[in-house]
Ligand SMILES: Cc1cc2nc3c(=O)[nH]c(=O)nc-3n(C[C@H](O)[C@H](O)[C@H](O)COP(=O)(O)O)c2cc1C
């Protein structure tokens with residue numbers, strides 16, 4: 489809980505309903521002393537040491553006040569974009585180095601350029617707010633905490649590729665974010681930021697909201713488009729890319745919430761401002777999401793290049809149980825498990841790929857020494873079996889066979905042959921699956937085998953991992 493006082497914003501917490509009366513007794517509205525008083529919010533190291541670019545207004549402004557939004561820089565990016573030619577907007581985004589924050593890290597500018605280059609009577613902007621990765625919540629926090637930023641980013645995307653309609657596909661388990669987006673769109677429409685005359689420019693753009701179908705696979709872009717069209721969420725073959733033939737067969741930009749919500753800042757401050765953050769080809773910042781067995785879970789926006797250790801130890805303050813950290817899963821349920829020995833790995837798309845992992849949407853789930861990595865590997869295969877859309881055999885059948893093979897390895901049945909079989913199965917899933925659900929499930933499985941062979945209770949696993 490925070491109160492605005494003449495001395496700045498003062499934080500109290502954690503606060504329970506039962507503790508509220510005591511806060512009033514302590515005159516907390518004037519910043520009075522209380523055991524839960526954390527001091528001036530801006531001085532709290534967890535917040536002070538972040539580099540908030542996309543989340544710069546979250547927690548600061550009233551999420552549904554347009555006046556507050558504008559007085560904190562809101563719509564400056566859009567005002568600039570309204571003065572620019574579409575190709576110039578696309579070039580600015582390209583130069584910023586922004587890569588898609590939904591997981592695949594595809595350069596946003598290149599995607600937009602493809603859609604801009606398509607000739608069509610109708611194009612769409614689709615925002616992927618399905619956020620199905622375990623341990624992630626940045627999209628939800630953004631939609632709840634600063635919904636106008638996403639709206640502004642979508643309008644700019646529309647201007648850039650000459651689309652007049654946008655859709656936000658919001659995870660069904662996010663009712664509050666859905667309502668918040670609904671209210672924010674209504675307010676933006678009343679103020680003519682959405683509708684037939686965006687910001688008085690005579691240009692048209694409007695946004696429609698849709699609640700997701702409750703399936704992990706509906707976060708994959710082609711399944712999402714099927715679902716948006718009212719069909720079952722099943723993967724489409726590519727090509728054609730959605731940029732060429734997307735929603736209702738029209739050229740479509742499909743981007744993650746964070747990708748789109750970062751656009752206003754890039755247009756406001758310029759490409760170079762954003763590109764100056766980060767390392768290598770991973771430019772800008774990412775809202776990392778700390779979860780699992782960690783003392784201070786939460787959202788930490790930092791430039792790429794921060795190490796896992798800095799994130800978990802400096803921000804997260806280590807494990808919640810106080811027991812030694814044993815594994816970290818980065819990048820959602822399809823991400824690799826890393827051992828404590830790899831904590832100095834910098835959070836960078838290429839550095840993680842080189843270690844057979846991925847940064848993904850920035851989810852970081854911490855486990856202490858109580859974790860059983862053989863069980864986690866089994867869970868990855870089981871998750872894939874449950875969430876598979878069923879369109880291709882390596883994923884639909886392979887994931888079920890994967891669970892069975894891991895069970896046999898752990899039970900010590902023909903361990904050498906079954907480890908070989910598991911590796912072969914993973915290779916088939918990686919190379920032959922139609923989409924990344926089947927294609928990436930081997931990442932957590934093989935990383936568990938490679939880094940934690942002892943959990944498979946089988947000397948063959950250790951030998952195979954060492955090889
Ligand atoms: C199984 C699966 C689930 C996915 N779930 C999401 C999701 O929940 N949110 C998201 O933004 N991208 C998700 N993606 C990635 C999307 O397919 C797509 O790459 C992304 O929406 C593109 O936006 P971006 O370029 O801004 O990242 C998922 C991909 C796969 C294979």
Ligand code: SF4
Nearest residue numbers: 878879880883923926
């Ligand atoms: S990999 Fe799995 S989810 Fe993807 S198309 Fe194949 S069956 Fe469907």
